[in-house]
Amino acid sequence: MGKPAVDYALYLVTDSSAAILGDRSLSHAVEASLKGGVTIVQLREKTADTAHLTSVARQLHGITRRYNVPLLINDRVDVALAVGCEGVHIGQDDMPLSTARQLLGPDAVIGVTVSTVDEALRACAGGADYLGIGTVYATPTKTNTKEIIGTAGVRHILAAIAAAGYDTTPTVCIGGLNGSNLQRVLFQSAAPAKALDGAAVVSAVMAAPDPEAAARDLVGLVRNPPAFQLDMDMGKGKGKGKGAAAADVSSVLAQVPAVVRSVHDATPLSHNMTNLVVQNFAANVALCMGASPIMANYGAEAADLCKLGGALVVNMGTVTAEGLANYLTxxxxxxxxxxxxxxxxxxxxxTSIRRAAVKTILSSAYLDVIKGNEGEIKTVFGDDGGGEQQHQQRGVDSTSTLDAPQKARLVRDLAAREKNVVVMTGATDFVSDGARTFAVDNGCEYLGVVTGTGCTLGTAISAAVASRPADRLVAVIAAVLHFEIAAELAAERPEVRGPGTFVPAFLDELFRIRQATARGDLAWLARANVRSV
Known part of the structure; x- marks a missing residue:
């Protein structure tokens, strides 16, 4: 017969657990998921006796064959042979791959669970038909996991097997995947030479009120690129009708006025979930730059607000359990x-509470821009993306311990890992999208002695990226320049004698730069001090 062709887009792992299925039968839930587009099914029953497992597998195989979808049995080669299904999936503690192949023959589909590069390379060398990589995130159905590897761990494995010449070996990832994070995980896991071929899910389909609809939605998410990937592609010159990305300072600066004008013309919404200390200041900054601010910390409102064409700022200034839940919503x-x-x-x-909140947010959402001082960016980066960062800050202040090349490398590496734009603020700001890194040497000392200037820079950036520019990195740099050159101009005004008189002058200059740019007056931009690093 030959080995069956397998589409790994949506891989369903399931068993007869009442905790997942509720009152539904396993066969009913699986058939509904197949109608919704599930492309491969694995039956995983760790505790069932052989007779029962064989009976369940035979029943499911009758269903999967009608949809021309392969059925694999977890670990139990004997059951797969008895049923005559398409293959098995084995873990690191199960039967050796070579033994399974000898028993099942060359035409069987054999997948292997891997969570390290060594495990992945051994499985590929041993002839695995596909790899199940994980666990990405913790999940109640994966209680025997060796470690949680996150998207950075998946990407590391993909890069390693591609470098070893196994770039055609199909791969799926598993662990905590659902409709809210699936596209982000696929996007952020992709290595330069290899991406995932699909995703394995359990509860996201089997525990859904309507497994058919849930499967259909998930298949659509796998097969269609997310908006943030399209934005990144456009920024790299891959989008339809877009030219090459700005690779040098002159080309970056040439695009800055268009960003400032787009905010002026579109008046995009800047939805701020921020601390009470800076709400009024942030709203005024947004208005002066041309955006329309709303300070709304109740997460349920986002379902409506996100439809208004704006951007969200999540400012972790005040951390509570309720606040974190609102952020995630x-x-x-x-x-x-x-x-x-x-x-x-x-x-x-x-604090440990804040470090834990950062890890939760990173694992729960795609973040287009991460902005922070040196200490904050160090914490977000962690130790190689997976461990607890022990850098301790004094309040929200940051003590600089890195030199300029180290700062540039840190923002570049974090942006490459998260596939977004990272801004590290300081006397010199460093901005990177993982491929291009720039330093900005604008601003003035008053920005460091007025509460909320760092927070409101996030508001300024949100206004720029909300306009969906062709190059997101340029949008961020445009916002930084608008903000910091306004500060320089304000500090030079004769009536400004200190922080108290600086703030109203700063708001005036933000407004004046926007109005001047709309008229075509770009004299302010001559002050830009940007260099490539």
């Missing part, structure tokens, strides 16, 4: 709508 809404998100991990390294 809003982040899911904006990710689902394909609208930009700016994350400001205020004081991220100050």
């Amino acid at each position: 809003a982040l899911r809404a904006y990710n689902h709508a394909g609208r930009p998100v700016v994350f400001d991990p205020v004081g991220a390294g100050a």
Whole structure:
């Protein structure tokens, strides 16, 4: 017969657990999922006796054959042989791959669970038909996981097997995947030479009220690129009708006026979930730059607000359990709508509570821009993307311990890992999208002694990225320049004698730059001090 052709887009792993199925039968739920577009099914029954498992597998195989979808049995080669299904899936503690192949023959589909590069390379060398990579995130159905590897761990494995010449070996990932994070996981896991071929899910389909609809939605998410990937492609010159990305300072600066004008013309919504200390200041900054601000910390409102063509700012200035839950609700809404998100991990390294909140947010949402000072960016980066960062901050302040090349490398590496834009603020700001890194040497000392200037820079960035420019990195740099050159101009005004008189002058200059740019007067941009690093 030969080995069956397998589409790994949506891989369903299931068993007869009442906790997942509720009152439905396993066969009914599986058939509904197949109608919705599930492309491969694995039956996983760890505790069932052989007779029962064989009976269940035979029943399911009758269903999957009608839909021309392969059925695999977890670990139990004997059951697969008895049923005559398409193959098995084995873990690191199960039967060796070579033994399974000898028993099942060359035409069987054999998948292997891997969570490290060594495991992946051994499985590929041993002739695995596909790899199940994970666990990406913790999940109640995966209680025996060795470790949670996250999207960075998946990408590391994909890069390694591609480098070893196994780039054609199909791969899926598993662990905590659902409709709110599936596209982000596929996007952020992709290595330069290899991407995932699909995703394995359990509860996202089997515990859904309507498994058919859930499967259909998930297949659509797998097969269609997310809005944030399209934005990144356009920024790299891959979008329809877009030219090459700005690779040098002159080409970046040439595009800055268009960003400022687009905010002026479109008046995009800047939805701020921020601390009470800076709400009024942030709203005024948004208005002066041409955006329309709303300060709304209740996450349920995001379902409506995300449809208004704006961007979300999540400012972690005040961390509570309720606040974190609201952040996650809003982040899911904006990710689902394909609208930009700016994350400001205020004081991220100050306490264990804040460090845990950062990890939760990183694992729960795609963040178009991450903005923070050196200490905050160090905490977000962690130790190689997976461990606890022990850098301790004093409140929200940051003590600089890195030199300029180290700062540039940190923002570049974090942006490459998260596939977004990262801004590290300081005397010199560093901005990167993982491929291009720039330093901005504008601003003035008053920005460091007025509460909320760092937070409101996030608001300024949200206004720029909300306009959906062709190049998101340029949009961020445009916002930084607009903000910091306004500060320079304000500090030079004769009536400004200190922080108290600086703030109203700063708002005036933000407004004046916007109005001047709309008229075609770009004299302010001559002050831009940007260099490529």
